[in-house]
Amino acid sequence: MSAEDLEDYEAELELQLYREYRDVVGLFTYVVETERRFYLANSVDLKAHHDSGDVYFELTLRDAWVWDTYRTARFVKQVHVLSFKDVNIEEIAKSDLEPPSSLPR
Template sequence: MSAEDLEKYETEMELQLYREYRDVVGLFTYVVETERRFYLTNSVELTPRSTEGGEVYFEVSMADAWVWDMYRPARFVRNVRVVTFKDVNVEELAKADLEPPSPS
């Protein structure tokens, strides 16, 4: 496989992933972004923890999630648990923002 073929394949995979995201985003309440992944979920719990050395890390638990990862064969997962030392962004989706504008 040439570099051009690989790039074309990855571009097509990203486009398919974006289309899937567009189709499912309305099913979810929260967006969760970690340093490695982007999730859509309906249930999220963010728990700050600390090590004995005083470092802070976060435990993120999600239920009924969709994972933005083009290399996963199945992007819907029942339960996810992420442990990270980086910041975690949790955002509630406004349902009005997700609806397409009505035709005039």
């Protein structure tokens, strides 16, 4: 397999993943971003831990979808994540997902 073939394959995987994300984002309440992964979830529990001057975050997600190109089963019942960097959690505004009822002229 050539380098170009590999790039084409990875680009196709990313496109398929984006399409799946676009199709499922409306099923979830939260977008969660850690230093390693991107998740959609319906329940998020975040706990900050302070240990000897260091801070880390313990994150539990329920009813989740994982943005991971190489993962075959992206829907997960529960995810437990430890993060040593910031965690970004945003609530998805359902109105942002709906197309406008009429287009401006």
